[in-house]
Amino acid sequence: MRKPIIAGNWKMYKTAAETAAFFEKFNPLVAQSTHCEIVICPTFVNLPAAVGAAKGTRIGIGGQNLYFVKEGAFTGEISGPMLEAVGVQWVIIGHSERRQYFGETDASVLKKTVAALDTGLKPIVCVGERLEEREAGKTADVLTAQFSGGIAGLDPAQFAKIVIAYEPVWAIGTGKTATPEIAADAHRVIREQAAKQFGKGAADAVRILYGGSVKPDNIKGLMAQPEIDGGLVGGASLDPVSFANIVNF
Numbered sequence: 232m233r234k235p236i237i238a239g240n241w242k243m244y245k246t247a248a249e250t251a252a253f254f255e256k257f258n259p260l261v262a263q264s265t266h267c268e269i270v271i272c273p274t275f276v277n278l279p280a281a282v283g284a285a286k287g288t289r290i291g292i293g294g295q296n297l298y299f300v301k302e303g304a305f306t307g308e309i310s311g312p313m314l315e316a317v318g319v320q321w322v323i324i325g326h327s328e329r330r331q332y333f334g335e336t337d338a339s340v341l342k343k344t345v346a347a348l349d350t351g352l353k354p355i356v357c358v359g360e361r362l363e364e365r366e367a368g369k370t371a372d373v374l375t376a377q378f379s380g381g382i383a384g385l386d387p388a389q390f391a392k393i394v395i396a397y398e399p400v401w402a403i404g405t406g407k408t409a410t411p412e413i414a415a416d417a418h419r420v421i422r423e424q425a426a427k428q429f430g431k432g433a434a435d436a437v438r439i440l441y442g443g444s445v446k447p448d449n450i451k452g453l454m455a456q457p458e459i460d461g462g463l464v465g466g467a468s469l470d471p472v473s474f475a476n477i478v479n480f
């Protein structure tokens with residue numbers, strides 16, 4: 232059985248004070264929620280506040296990115312060991328916004344995933360097609376190419392430790408959710424690639440999250456698909472009540 236994960240990606244939102252205020256409201260709302268793993272990924276500067284606020288709870292904290300070198304002259308970057316040192320357990324890698332605005336590629340996604348695993352962090356590796364690619368009927372090709380260029384470069388032991396997030400770019404922040412069937416189809420494509428590369432056992436075990444306009448009112452339908460193992464939530468994770476309602480789907 233794959234234990235669901237509900238993860239919040241806070242993107243570039245919230246100050247340290249707002250982070251503390253969120254957890255104060257959120258923690259009691261999910262105190263009994265043992266059916267899934269809960270992860271929140273704030274900005275780098277708010278990681279210590281989040282780690283402190285989540286202490287003694289089952290909520291895991293993650294970064295939104297990392298650099299693949301441990302330390303050095305890389306102005307503005309943050310490494311895996313630095314994340315680990317502040318008490319972070321998770322890290323999002325290759326989010327479409329990183330690919331679109333910051334030049335990330337499948338090759339850098341692979342390097343970052345390996346770096347995260349070397350540090351003992353659990354990577355949430357993102358894939359997903361853009362609107363024009365979906366409209367051109369290229370969704371499966373794009374997902375396959377992203378898988379081959381990135382995740383397929385892991386060894387089986389590394390693959391066993393990652394989580395994959397399918398985030399169709401056209402559904403992110405647009406209010407357009409993929410229907411549960413569309414999402415499940417894409418998840419099957421990804422799982423087939425995983426089976427080809429790493430074998431059926433490994434493919435059956437890997438958790439694939441859906442991301443893109445997940446809200447309290449659509450999470451139930453998404454989670455009803457056996458292919459969907461959780462959500463990676465942007466906007467709706469910023470409000471404690473809304474995110475708790477998603478966690479408690």
Ligand code: 13P
Pocket residue numbers: 240326398402403404405406442443444445463464465466467
């Ligand atoms: P929204 O939930 O705001 O569409 O964002 C999804 C996302 O990008 C999560 O990583």
